[in-house]
Amino acid sequence: MKKTYVITGSTSGIGHALLKAFVNDNTVFAGYRNEKYASVLEKTGAIPFYIDMERKDTVAQAAAFIKSKTDKIDTLINVAGCVVAGVMEKIPVDSVRKQFEVNTFSHLDFTQRLLTLLNDGKVINISSMSSFGIFPFVAPYCASKRALDILFNAMSVESGLKVVSVKPGVIATPLWDKSVELNKDAIKNCSGYDKEMKYMVANARKNGKEGLNVNKVVDLIVKIDSMQNPKPSYTVGYDAKVAEIVSKLPQSLINTLIKQGIKTKISSVK
Ligand SMILES: NC(=O)c1ccc[n+]([C@@H]2O[C@H](COP(=O)([O-])OP(=O)(O)OC[C@H]3O[C@@H](n4cnc5c(N)ncnc54)[C@H](OP(=O)(O)O)[C@@H]3O)[C@@H](O)[C@H]2O)c1
Numbered sequence: 001m002k003k004t005y006v007i008t009g010s011t012s013g014i015g016h017a018l019l020k021a022f023v024n025d026n027t028v029f030a031g032y033r034n035e036k037y038a039s040v041l042e043k044t045g046a047i048p049f050y051i052d053m054e055r056k057d058t059v060a061q062a063a064a065f066i067k068s069k070t071d072k073i074d075t076l077i078n079v080a081g082c083v084v085a086g087v088m089e090k091i092p093v094d095s096v097r098k099q100f101e102v103n104t105f106s107h108l109d110f111t112q113r114l115l116t117l118l119n120d121g122k123v124i125n126i127s128s129m130s131s132f133g134i135f136p137f138v139a140p141y142c143a144s145k146r147a148l149d150i151l152f153n154a155m156s157v158e159s160g161l162k163v164v165s166v167k168p169g170v171i172a173t174p175l176w177d178k179s180v181e182l183n184k185d186a187i188k189n190c191s192g193y194d195k196e197m198k199y200m201v202a203n204a205r206k207n208g209k210e211g212l213n214v215n216k217v218v219d220l221i222v223k224i225d226s227m228q229n230p231k232p233s234y235t236v237g238y239d240a241k242v243a244e245i246v247s248k249l250p251q252s253l254i255n256t257l258i259k260q261g262i263k264t265k266i267s268s269v270k
Helices: 013-022 035-044 056-069 093-117 139-159 175-182 184-188 194-210 214-226 238-247 251-266
Strands: 004-007 027-032 047-050 075-078 122-126 162-168 233-236
Touching: 004 013, 013 027, 013 035, 013 214, 027 035, 027 056, 035 047, 047 056, 056 093, 075 093, 093 139, 122 139, 122 214, 139 162, 162 214, 162 238, 175 184, 175 194, 184 194, 194 251, 214 233, 233 238, 238 251
Parallel strands: 004 027, 004 075, 027 047, 075 122, 122 162, 162 233
Antiparallel strands: none
16 A cells, blocks of 8 residues: 655665655655755655755745645654764854754654644654763764654653654764764864774764665664554664663763773774
């Protein structure tokens, strides 16, 4: 049966791979923030809609556009996201606000606006293993994903809406190179943490090439989408499973393990 999907962040990485998985047999509303992608999305057979997660007016307009075209959504997949990184002593608080706007608040706003169309539908959020909250130097990202999970889980408990949090580990997508570009000022403004930042940049470059194939996430989401009663949360990848286990240890032990891990990693940075 033909279903209706709404996917934000459908121009790249996980979102674009999801779009390709669903578009042939279904109606897919595909979100973009850069005009150059509108025609690319249209050519796939999707219905493109403009949304910039940093701008509330466009979130409202995007929801209104979708409501004008359909009265039912089977699955809303909140994918759009970015990584704000840096040292917590120095990071501008406005960068942290931006992180929450893009990864958390906009998704809540967009979902609330579409709730009337989601009666028997599902919301699948692309969270992250960072939601387990154990990684330094990307604390804004971790916090935004944890907050996303908490807010949507409560919505599910309160309302009965089916909400699933998918928490991938490292996936090979353009996100990593984009994160180096997005955080270039924070990386520059890191005196006292130069080695840590050099390691983070090298690691991001490596993750973008050597992470898990994006189809692992797509396969899981296709499976979750077909389930009548999916679990509230799924991890993808060995690293995500390890992060989940580590997050259940006492905080003092987590901190010791992470500090030791960072020390080992940066010992080889020149
Ligand atoms: N890659 C990983 O290792 C990994 C792991 C765990 C979780 N995730 C999560 O998976 C989701 C997808 O990431 P990805 O790896 O597929 O990265 P990606 O290739 O960079 O895709 C991110 C998507 O979000 C869009 N986007 C970013 N900021 C936006 C904004 N302000 N407004 C509207 N759209 C915006 C991007 O648009 P543009 O094409 O215009 O940039 C792109 O379509 C993110 O939520 C990310 O946090 C990724």
